[in-house]
Amino acid sequence: MSDRSRASDSAISTWFLRLYVLVVFAFVFAPIIASFVFSFNSDRFPTIPLGSFTTKWYETIFADTDVWDAFARSLTVAAITAVISTTIGFCTAYTDFRYRFRGKGFYLGLALLPPTVPLVIMGLAMLALLSRINMSGQVYSIVISHVVLCSPFAMAICRLRLSQMDPSLEAAAWNLGASQWQAMKTVIIPFCKPAIIAALCLTAAVSFDEFAVAWFVSGLNKTIPVMILEILQGNVDPQINAIGSFVFAISISLVVVAQILVMTRDDKGRKS
Amino acid sequence: MTHKTKSNRREFLKKTGALSALVAAPYIATGRKAHAAPVELNMLAWYGHAEPDIVEEFEAKNNVKFKPKYYAGGDNMLALISQSPPGTYDVILSDGEFVQQLNAAGYIEEMDAADYNFDDYFPEFQKFPGHWDGDKLFSVMIRFGYLGVSFNTDLVSHKEAMNYDVLWDKKLTGKVGHFDWHLPNLGCLSLRDGNNKPSPFDIGDDQWKKLQESTMSLKPQVAGYFDYGGTFSSLKNGDVQAMCGIGDWITGVLLKDGAKVDSVVPEQGGLQWTESLSIGKGTKHRELVKSFIQYMTSPAGQVRSAQMAAYPGMLPMKSGWKALNEAAPAEAKRQRMVLSGPNCLDDIREGRIHYRDIPKQQSLEDWNDFWSEYKNA
Amino acid sequence: MSFALPGLLWQLLFFVFPMMFLIALSFWLVKNYRMVPGFESVNWVKMYTRGYFWDAYFYTLMLAAISTVVTSILAFPCAYALAFKASPTVRRWAMFLLIIPFFTSYLVRAYSWQIFLGNEGIFNGLFSVFGFGPYKMLHTMFGTMVGYLTLCLPLVVVLQLLSLANVDKNLVEAAWNLGCGRVRTIFQVIVPLAKVGLVVAATFCFILSFGDFVSPYYLGGSKPPTLSILIIDTTKSGQQWPRAAVVAITMIVTLMIVAFSAVTYAYARRTRQ
Structure with a gap:
């Protein structure tokens, strides 16, 4: 089927599309690659032509235990945030998909509003709350704020997937005697699996990269983006590039490992 | 079916578990230190003040580890403190003009003047405004610097830069940058208007109106508004060839990196920035903070302070000058902290330097409003 | 209905209060650099009567709208190619590669673009080889747009891809078999089928661009400032967080209107066909 469609496609447009995809990826990765190159540059400020090759920026950050701490903290926060906000996002999306009730508008507003709040002011407002209930300046303070910010993304992705589902599918499962939980487990969640995985990845990514709110609520528990923000605002040296590249290298290896795990699992699943 | 997914999930969990252990390994390793755990001191500061080039010696000697929180701007700092529990920050570095506000809000502790060697300060810094409330001491000054005109030496000569009018020069069209904070910019431009008595920040309504007009006329020259x-x-x-309201704390750093830039205090005068250390209210490490401030005002601390990697600054103490001239004569000379002959203090003594301040006759919001209008024009 | 609870509880606990605080804050006063609780309309009056506030407001709206249109258009062929021309493996890798940039701080990426866009940067270096330029790109609206694209493009491609990948291939096939041209198939079959996802992607793009301060600041030179920059400027005038709150609330309300119209439009029942 897809063979036929491909055959009817002219070769030129296929090549054009391939080239286009490459250009988009080049655009996305250009700043990352440049950052990597300049992380080995001896000059403090990036200009062309390059200065000499140096590893001193990496030596600086590797000697700095704060960077390691911040990295571990960022990963922890991102992972926990991803799980909680995807759970919340999925539940909210399902509620919207399945039920009609009084106050639904308000409920959805509450669920989707957070990304519209400017982050700088959101940071101060979150700090105002958390410090009053004695929960500020902790790692979990960042998680709390990030879940607020991220669950709308998860909700949007899950809702998108649910809207592609035939609502009668679930009803059919009920008619066959499945409880709501069983129907959820055997019909809805498997159907939403790609969306759930995407939501997990995306919320982790958003949390991992957030600095404005984290600066306020984290107290002295810095995450990587907060650290970068502070260097960028008050110092500016290739430590920024070194941290960025280092974090990039680790995250891409994690992704590759995760990919391989998922693939082997899929293969096994297919075989058994 | 359920059985199969379960075993797969277990397998998956095992793998991810191993993975996270791998990731966490360096974290755990750094967490377990061989020596007794150092005391952690929380510092709220501009970037750089708790970096190794400043604090490594003090940390090693006193088994202390600084945990810095770096801010960008005094207003950010005040907002952060006001919403944090008391005692969060043990030591606070702030701009001189913010000390008074920190004190008025009760965020810093009174200090004992006898703990610090005030005789060693140059006379003009001994009773720094805002740092004292009557005889009570609340903050100790550690560095200062001047703000005037900074420029690219390829395009602008020193002679030209000695007058703020150079910013309007045709060759700088689209090349003038602004450090995005209204006070230093408007302060310097107010000096250009001739408002130097008593201070560029103490101006009447006519002068304020004129300042707005002359600032607006600079707009066609502007390349952009920037943070650090x-x-x-x-x-x-x-992209930018000249700026006003900044100084050696920017160009000194660029110079080290081989850029052809310099800063001067123009004929019309310049501003002074000041950085001071205070003890955070409610700290549990009062004594330790005290000895840190003593260290930063000792010759050893002052030498480090003058050459701070993030940005350099001038020293307010005689012993600091002496030590810097021994340790790094070239840097002492570059920053004009020389022991004989004309030096950087002459600018102050000739009355050409004014403290960076807040507007006296207009409200701060008026100035800020105008700055926003200017940016939007 | 128990599914409604987690989201409701979390947002009630941790989001409603900050919002209420924000609204209350906009009525507070600032005295001697300290925020004093009160109930005064002065902040609202002051901000809403300032010309620069409205200038910034419309400029930000315009920037975000342009960013949304440009990003959506640039992202679509890429998402289309990945959805219809790529194997599932390639698609999965592409998806991961698109999420990867988030793990390199947006700040770092924006900072990196300065090296490309500067007067003596990489692009102008390349242009000069061919005898063009130099072009001023950094600290212009073009610079801001590059930044917005950096922020939004991966997200928009991912969201578009998610919805395009679920378009029923049989329908597309049917359109082809009925002699519908490729371009017509895209606009009359695929786009309507993927409408929800495309609109959601565009909405997120609008929201992110509207609120972002990194790109207009670091790549646009804050010239002229956007609302998010105005917030930062306002807080620099002696703890004027109450006035910043006025700007913030205006932004929230604007985005709410945009988001709700978009969502209503996206999920509106298709009446035709």
Whole structure:
């Protein structure tokens, strides 16, 4: 089927599309690659032509235990945030998909509003709350704020997937005697699996990269983006590039490992 | 079916578990220190003040580890403290003009003047405004610097830069940058208007109106408005060739990196920035903070302070000058902290330097409003 | 209905209060650099009567709208190619590669673009080889747009891809078999089928661009300032967080209107066909 469609496609447009995809990826990765190159540059400020090759920026950050701490903290926060906000996002999306009730508008507003709040002011407002209930300046303070910010993304992705589902599918499962939980487990969640995985990845990514709110609520528990923000605002040296590249290298290896795990699992699943 | 997914999930969990252990390994390793755990001191400061080049010696000697929280701007700092539990920050570095506000809000502790060697300060810094409330001491000054005109030496000569009018020069059209904070910019431009008595910040309504007009007339020259990062990179890469309201704390750093830039205090005068250390209210490490401030006002601390990697500054103490001239004569000379002959204090003594301040006759919001209008024009 | 609870509880606990605080804050006063609780309309009056506030407001709206249109258009062929021309493996890798940039701080990426866009940067270096330029790109609206694209493009491609990948291939096939041209198939079959996802992607793009301060600041030179920059400026005038709150609330309300119209439009029942 897809063979036929491909055959009817002219070769030129296929090549054009391939080239286009490459250009988009080049655009996305250009700043990352440049950052990597300049992380080995001896000059403090990036200009062309390059200065000499140096590893001193990496030596600086590797000697700095704060960077390691911040990295571990960022990963922890991102992972926990991803799980909680995807759970919340999925539940909210399902509620919207399945039920009609009084106050639904308000409920959805509450669920989707957070990304519209400017982050700088959101940071101060979150700090105002958390410090009053004695929960500020902790790692979990960042998680709390990030879940607020991220669950709308998860909700949007899950809702998108649910809207592609035939609502009668679930009803059919009920008619066959499945409880709501069983129907959820055997019909809805498997159907939403790609969306759930995407939501997990995306919320982790958003949390991992957030600095404005984290600066306020984290107290002295810095995450990587907060650290970068502070260097960028008050110092500016290739430590920024070194941290960025280092974090990039680790995250891409994690992704590759995760990919391989998922693939082997899929293969096994297919075989058994 | 359920059985199969379960075993797969277990397998998956095992793998991810191993993975996270791998990731966490360096974290755990750094967490377990061989020595007794150092005391952690929380510092709220501009970037750089708790970096190794400043604090490594003090940390090693006293088994202390600084945990810095770096802010960008005094208003950010005040907002952060006001919403944090008391005692969060043990030591606070702030701009001189914010000390009074920190004190009025009760965020810093009174200090004992006898703990610090005030005789060693140059006379003009002994009773620094805002740092004392009557005889009570609340903050100790550690560094200062001047703000005037900074420029690319390829395009602008020193002689030209000695007058703020150079910013309007045709060759600088689209090349003038602003550090994005209204006070230093408007202060310097107010000096250009001739408002130097008593201070560029103490001006009547007519002068304020004139200042707004002359600032607006600079707009066609402007390349952009930048924070620290943007200021550094735009001066370095040539997008900006001249700025006012900044000084050696920017160009001194760029110079080290080989950029052809310099800063001067023009004929009309310049501003002074000041950085001071205070003890955070409610700290549990009062004594330790005290000895840190003593260290930063000792010759050893002052030498480090003058050459801080993030940005350099001038020293307010005689012993600091002496030590710097021994340790790094070239840097002492560059910053004009020389022991004989004309030096950087002459600018103050000739009355050409004014403290960076807040507007006296208008409200701060008026100035800020105008700055926003200017940016939007 | 128990599914409604987690989201409701979390947002009630941790989001409603900050919002209420924000609204209350906009009525507070600032005295001697300290925020004093009160109930005064002065902040609202002051901000809403300032010309620069409205200038910034419309400029930000315009920037975000342009960013949304440009990003959506640039992202679509890429998402289309990945959805219809790529194997599932390639698609999965592409998806991961698109999420990867988030793990390199947006700040770092924006900072990196300065090296490309500067007067003596990489692009102008390349242009000069061919005898063009130099073009001023950094600290212009073009610079801001590059930044917005950096922020939004991966997200928009991912969201578009998610919805395009679920378009029923049989329908597309049917359109082809009925002699519908490729371009017509895209606009009359695929786009309507993927409408929800495309609109959601565009909405997120609008929201992110509207609120972002990194790109207009670091790549646009804050010239002229956007609302998010105005917030930062306002807080620099002696703890004027109450006035910043006025700007913030205006932004929230604007985005709410945009988001709700978009969502209503996206999920509106298709009446035709």
